[in-house]
Amino acid sequence: MRIAISIFLAGLLVQAPAHAEDDRIARGAEPDWVDPSEPMAVPDDAGGLVFVRRQDALIHLDAEGQAQYLGYRLRILHPNALQAGNISTTWNPASGPPVVHMVKVHRGDTTIDVLEKASFEILRREDQLEAAKLDGILTAILRVPDLRVGDELEVGLTTRTTDPTLGNNDSGLLFLAPSPAPGRYRLGLSWDKGMKPNIRMTPDLAPVGVPRDGGIDFRFDNPAMLTPPKDAPGRYQWQRIVEYTDFADWATISRHFAPLFAKASAIADGSPLDEEVRRIAAAHSAPIDRANAALQLVQRDVRYIYVGLGNGNLTPATAEETWQRRYGDCKGKTALLLGLLGRLGIEAEAVLANNSGADDGLDERLPNPGMFDHVLVRARIGGAAYWLDGTLPPVAPPAATPVVPYRWVLPLTAKGGALQKIDWRPAVRPDEITLYEIDARAGFDKPARVTNTVIVRGIAGLVQQVEMSGLTAGQLRDAMRQQLVGGTWETVEDVKWRYDQKAAASVLTVVGTWNVDWEDDGDGDKSLALPGGGFSPPERRARAADQNQDLPWYSAPEFDCRVTTLRLPATTDAANWSSRSGYDTRIFGRNYYRAFDIRDGAIRMIRASRVEQTEIDAVSARRDNGRIAAFDNSMAWVSYRPAVSKAQPAGNRAVPATYDIDWTADDVPCLSPATKR
Numbered sequence: 212m213r214i215a216i217s218i219f220l221a222g223l224l225v226q227a228p229a230h231a232e233d234d235r236i237a238r239g240a241e242p243d244w245v246d247p248s249e250p251m252a253v254p255d256d257a258g259g260l261v262f263v264r265r266q267d268a269l270i271h272l273d274a275e276g277q278a279q280y281l282g283y284r285l286r287i288l289h290p291n292a293l294q295a296g297n298i299s300t301t302w303n304p305a306s307g308p309p310v311v312h313m314v315k316v317h318r319g320d321t322t323i324d325v326l327e328k329a330s331f332e333i334l335r336r337e338d339q340l341e342a343a344k345l346d347g348i349l350t351a352i353l354r355v356p357d358l359r360v361g362d363e364l365e366v367g368l369t370t371r372t373t374d375p376t377l378g379n380n381d382s383g384l385l386f387l388a389p390s391p392a393p394g395r396y397r398l399g400l401s402w403d404k405g406m407k408p409n410i411r412m413t414p415d416l417a418p419v420g421v422p423r424d425g426g427i428d429f430r431f432d433n434p435a436m437l438t439p440p441k442d443a444p445g446r447y448q449w450q451r452i453v454e455y456t457d458f459a460d461w462a463t464i465s466r467h468f469a470p471l472f473a474k475a476s477a478i479a480d481g482s483p484l485d486e487e488v489r490r491i492a493a494a495h496s497a498p499i500d501r502a503n504a505a506l507q508l509v510q511r512d513v514r515y516i517y518v519g520l521g522n523g524n525l526t527p528a529t530a531e532e533t534w535q536r537r538y539g540d541c542k543g544k545t546a547l548l549l550g551l552l553g554r555l556g557i558e559a560e561a562v563l564a565n566n567s568g569a570d571d572g573l574d575e576r577l578p579n580p581g582m583f584d585h586v587l588v589r590a591r592i593g594g595a596a597y598w599l600d601g602t603l604p605p606v607a608p609p610a611a612t613p614v615v616p617y618r619w620v621l622p623l624t625a626k627g628g629a630l631q632k633i634d635w636r637p638a639v640r641p642d643e644i645t646l647y648e649i650d651a652r653a654g655f656d657k658p659a660r661v662t663n664t665v666i667v668r669g670i671a672g673l674v675q676q677v678e679m680s681g682l683t684a685g686q687l688r689d690a691m692r693q694q695l696v697g698g699t700w701e702t703v704e705d706v707k708w709r710y711d712q713k714a715a716a717s718v719l720t721v722v723g724t725w726n727v728d729w730e731d732d733g734d735g736d737k738s739l740a741l742p743g744g745g746f747s748p749p750e751r752r753a754r755a756a757d758q759n760q761d762l763p764w765y766s767a768p769e770f771d772c773r774v775t776t777l778r779l780p781a782t783t784d785a786a787n788w789s790s791r792s793g794y795d796t797r798i799f800g801r802n803y804y805r806a807f808d809i810r811d812g813a814i815r816m817i818r819a820s821r822v823e824q825t826e827i828d829a830v831s832a833r834r835d836n837g838r839i840a841a842f843d844n845s846m847a848w849v850s851y852r853p854a855v856s857k858a859q860p861a862g863n864r865a866v867p868a869t870y871d872i873d874w875t876a877d878d879v880p881c882l883s884p885a886t887k888r
Contacts (some may be wrong), residue, residue: 236300241369268399284365308554390436444763468525476719478550483535485554506680508602513533529546541586560622600775619631619632688703704723736852741814743774749839764799768822774869777813787851800831801820807847
């Protein structure tokens, strides 16, 4: 709901803690380090959902870890804002219970102490079991009774974060939401003597920061709404954020975590895991085959469950423990894989990464382990680096590049690894290839037999593998019939799916019939827009006047290829057929390619789009804005004119039919020959 966004995103984003068994909600006074802001007067013309008279989001660092205080007083202005009376809090019992200081309702001259007659209710101990997560986080809620429009709700509570894995090293973020409700806000970071962390703030906060003895505050009255610069790379989206850390550099984090994985990966002589190592070694002699066998063992025989119980949020479970219980998260699977590889004589290391895509500009951030949400393995085999991810399905082998396009990673080494950049290059193979074979040889007035194949790689392909590998042929066929028949598809006769490990691709083929939508152009003339053949014109790159006009523009990596083959009605002559002209152009860092060929009784078309620059500078964007009007966004029309006969040109032999080549191969002609060179 919007209320929660406005109020609570001005709060905290900190490292998740470890766990124990304390599920109480405590009552108590505000800590000594909390000095609540003076409430701001409500203006006579206040509008919107709420007016925030004050909101204090404060973090304090001490010998026990971090304490987070959130205190606010807001005026309810609209019925939709009454949901603010559903007050929830989450905490990790190992760090101690949350301490509630107050929940009050101010109504005119009357103050109602809500906690006299109502209390927090612990809803459940685990709220993410369906997502295969065991984190021990508790959730409690209090529903403020009889809350009315015009009331002022005042809340104050403190939670703690203590993570034994990090020891005395604290790190985290404070930020103000981009679209807060009108009112008064304060962000604050304080610390006990001798515990001052390294601090960095975004440029928009630097003029607002007010240092004080043992802390720094950021105060805002009616803060402006911020709109992140449109389509700028992620590093430019950081606004109104304060970073803090006790880690000196990224190498310090690397050194801190490396021993944890070294210890967890130990495999005892004669243990069941040691027997698995011996079995792999006996079955495979080549190191790459051994590495693949070890990876498949971890992927296939250890199911994924995030384990954050005990010290497990950041400390990996041991290889022996993970193997015994046959489940684990990325940390446990990585420790297990490291242990197996080590026993097989293969050099390998754990590598921290960010699966959410939020690692752009990571080199500009303060060192903070919370910037990573994943760990995987990088091995050295035959002088080359291979990435192994135990959390992926067992069809994902060791690979020269990670499946997820990471920008920055942190290898964990005893000496301390530096943050490493993963260079991006345009994809060589399409992420997705869609093949249409439309067999219209029976004639214009007959349904065409169609074979539609979709080849998907990367994470999307692996997701399909997980979803489809458990379906029977009948279940898959029935599902596709229900989904497709009734639209373009008249019938679905057969559906086949496979995952091609050599091609690292999910391959789905549907065979059936279409009612082809021929256009009747009169006098026996016919035309058809080939499916998958058109391009929408690119959007103009423009930002609002109040945004930085000189920032680069970002396009997510993508390589999409469509291949359509129309087998012509047998009663027609190829000399009476024509197609649109092809083209090969680049605009806004993306290559657009389309080519046609008419031969052997078929019209062949390839249409592809590949991002070749994920970022383009503002000057280039303005130049390309002027080229949009000339962009060919025509559909891929083909035409039959029985009264017009002309010899077909030699043809573009780079346009094979859907049935001419293996489209799962590495080298498919989805780019023009000039581009490939």
